[in-house]
Amino acid sequence: MPSTADTEYIIQAENVDKIYPNGHHALKSVSQNIREGEVVAVIGPSGSGKSTFLRTLNQLETINGGEIVVDGISLTTPGDVNKLREEVGMVFQSFNLFPHMTVLDNICLAPMKVRGLSRSDAESRSQQLLQRVGLSDKAGSFPGQLSGGQQQRVAIARALAMQPRIMLFDEPTSALDPEMVGEVLDVIKSLASEGMTMVIVTHEMGFAREVADRVLFMEAGELVEDDPPEVFFNNPESPRLQAFLNQVL
């Protein structure tokens, strides 16, 4: 892993604007550069545009202005969006596992259909990933038979099976019972320690403080603050962030 100082930015977003068809201005000129191996947490009140920003990074949301370049691929130039998504894994708030498939098939499907792996290769990769998220014994289960925390860990394994260079997490613990938050955060922490580039939208302040290299604060579609965690939580500059932190901490 090269040192952060001389690494190219793996994600470059410049003056990104997003206006929904109903006129809602969700992102107002958001700019952000992220280096390879960096872990960036995004925090903000609901409706602030943080999830929208995350979803523009693998073009689940299109943008109306500005430019995004991810891993050298320009998201505003016509091309194969699937090539981008192969490199960018995503984990959703509501897991979105495929309920009609076993856990193993959930993980195997994309590597087989997109990367062209054989079933046996895909299965051995899936077994390794399940072991890594601590669910080797659940390979044959269906998502409906798992707890929320287990489902979210499977969802992480499913995203990792594509061997992405970047992982996006959209409030990965918001839909979980409190006792299951820890097991999911532990998996994300271990990813961080291995140098995976990650953007994490979260409401878990303690987690953001512990795992993130930088913390962003968004409000009303604007990127208000961008600091290392110590500064972000101890000496926030913007009064809006101060007010927000006072409410949630």
Add this chain to the structure above:
Amino acid sequence: MAGFKPVNPPKQMERQPNKVLWNLVFGLILFVVGLGLYKSSQSIDYSWRWERLPEYILYKSDNVVRAQFDGTVSITADNTVILTDDFDANNIQQVTEFQSSLVYDGDLVFEGDPLTSTVAWKAGPLLDGLVMTLKLSMVALVFALLLGSLTGLARVSPNPALKNLAIVYIELVRGTPLLVQIFIIYFFIGTVLNLDRFTAGATALAVFTGAYIAEIIRAGIESINKGQMEAARSLGMDYNASMRYIILPQAFKRVLPPLAGQFINLIKDSSLVSVIAITDLTKAGREVISVTFSPFEVWFTVALMYLVLTGLLSFLVTRLEKKYALHG
């Protein structure tokens, strides 16, 4: 179910209906309706002749083989009746596989005399009609399912050409009566393409039902949580693969009950093809009435036969639903 034990009724505040009482009430209502039907059938000037009907469903036919020329009969050890022309020994009529022989060894018979008889069950016109209805419905069902699935997919496609074609097809078909469509397909398209009755009838039914199936499929696809498509796309799968592996398998389970309803409608709608002289169950019923002059009995019987078909289909689909209901 193994290990299932009956439990005490749940304790609750709300009053629940008395099961025994209301089941009795249900039985009573059925009885009163049945009695009313019976009484009214007695009071009208109509002689019921139910005993005439069975032979129009199944009957015993006596298949008699007759002598083709004058001659002498000989019966061999392996039970074959051989008739030999008295003036030309090479002229031989042989009968094997019969139930009873009506002649004896050495008998002299003349042309037209009965030699043997075989009694067998044969399908009457009503059963033939039922088979035709079943055949017509099954052929139409297969094509309707194909057409409906493709149209349903086109209906949700981002491609305007496919989407608009699907909308036009669905609106045209749903906006016109099936009877009119049958006439148009048989008399116009059938004349242009030289279609026979069965093909025209099956086509009309398939086209009609396909439009409804398309809407069912569309509703099924749209009922699947948006997150499923997003998850599939976020893994790098393209639209078609996401549809095929993620959305459609889930949608299929969800649309089984409305599909079953549509299939049952198809069987019932098939009665309309009798207007282009396909002898389906309904037309067979009309023909039997013209012979027996017993319209009430025949229509009740025809209704019952339709009920058997649709009931069977319902049962099959319920089993399919249970099989797929396990997950998700």
